[in-house]
Amino acid sequence: MMDGIINVYKEKGFTSHDVVAKLRGILHQKKIGHTGTLDPEAEGVLPVCLGKATKVCDLLTNKDKTYRAVCQLGVSTDTQDMTGEILQTADCSGVTRDALQEVLCGFTGNQLQVPPMYSALKVNGKKLYELAREGKTVERKARSITIYALELVDFVPEEGTFTIDVTCSKGTYIRTLCNDIGEKLGCFGAMKSLLRTRVGVFELEKAFTLAQIEQFMAENVVEAHIVQVDALFAGYPAYQIRDEFAAKLANGNPLLPRFLQPYDPDRENPVIIRELSEGQEFLVYDETGRFKAMYRKGEKDLRVRKMF
Numbered sequence: 001m002m003d004g005i006i007n008v009y010k011e012k013g014f015t016s017h018d019v020v021a022k023l024r025g026i027l028h029q030k031k032i033g034h035t036g037t038l039d040p041e042a043e044g045v046l047p048v049c050l051g052k053a054t055k056v057c058d059l060l061t062n063k064d065k066t067y068r069a070v071c072q073l074g075v076s077t078d079t080q081d082m083t084g085e086i087l088q089t090a091d092c093s094g095v096t097r098d099a100l101q102e103v104l105c106g107f108t109g110n111q112l113q114v115p116p117m118y119s120a121l122k123v124n125g126k127k128l129y130e131l132a133r134e135g136k137t138v139e140r141k142a143r144s145i146t147i148y149a150l151e152l153v154d155f156v157p158e159e160g161t162f163t164i165d166v167t168c169s170k171g172t173y174i175r176t177l178c179n180d181i182g183e184k185l186g187c188f189g190a191m192k193s194l195l196r197t198r199v200g201v202f203e204l205e206k207a208f209t210l211a212q213i214e215q216f217m218a219e220n221v222v223e224a225h226i227v228q229v230d231a232l233f234a235g236y237p238a239y240q241i242r243d244e245f246a247a248k249l250a251n252g253n254p255l256l257p258r259f260l261q262p263y264d265p266d267r268e269n270p271v272i273i274r275e276l277s278e279g280q281e282f283l284v285y286d287e288t289g290r291f292k293a294m295y296r297k298g299e300k301d302l303r304v305r306k307m308f
Helices: 016-027 052-060 099-103 127-132 174-186 210-218 228-235 243-248
Strands: 006-010 032-033 045-052 065-073 075-077 086-089 109-113 143-156 161-168 191-198 238-241 260-262 281-285 290-297 300-305
Touching: 006 016, 006 052, 006 210, 006 228, 016 032, 016 045, 016 161, 016 210, 032 052, 045 052, 052 228, 052 300, 065 174, 075 191, 099 174, 109 174, 161 174, 161 191, 174 191, 228 290, 238 243, 243 290
Parallel strands: 045 191, 238 281
Antiparallel strands: 006 045, 032 045, 065 161, 065 191, 075 086, 109 143, 143 161, 238 260, 281 290, 290 300
16 A cells, blocks of 8 residues: 555546545555545646545645636626626726736735635535525625735736736635625626645646556556655654664654654754654654654653654
8 A cells, every 4th residue: 555645636627536536546545535625627736645644634634725816807606716607797897907906915814705605615514515506595604714925927908817826725715716806896706717736845846647647557656756744744853763662653652752863863953852842743753764653742741643
């Protein structure tokens, strides 16, 4: 069984669940999980966890993400993108680049966003999009999100379209962002296309289509393209268990500082365990140098946070 994360380029027409199902067949492995859904018409980066790495699916879901979106001004739809039914239209010919730029500036930072009806969020145990397909609309509470960066990439006034790069927190709906920008401009807006270009450390340039991954399997080189779990925690302090205490780590027991040594003693200024603050998380490698666990420093000892 393979363990790690593979950076999949999700193509249009596939759901995230479709990608997982197809990968199970390609890799001949059942234990696979994706790290957050992309709409079928969206494309781009979808990190997929394999084997023991499925334990970090939730951590990857919480990572900030970057998208490139194209928005169509002058139209409002029930899904907030151009796949939906058109509800209203308006003249957007008066929108200028300066006016658009000014509106975009107002959407950076901490925001409150009302999730769309066509979403997988649940109300009373039922997904919103299921209710929407029944013609029902329910009240949704605004949720706190953060737009870390919002850059205008292109504006085509004669077509009424603009392209933006958005870096945002978990739970941000880019469809809703396009809708809200159009509302602010006074002429409506709907998302025309969406490309996810980054999830945490996973970038578009190093994402592989399902066809490419299938070819890697045929050439027996797929493992060279699997990212190891500890790559997700770049910058975390790292330690290695001393040989005589290896069994304690293998069993996930609480550890004491004297059980560990800096994982890379050759690097400059390694962080000594005693210097960690209470509650700080760090990585632990076994006696052979394999990543085994994330631990957290407690008041008296070191407790396992997650075993791999």
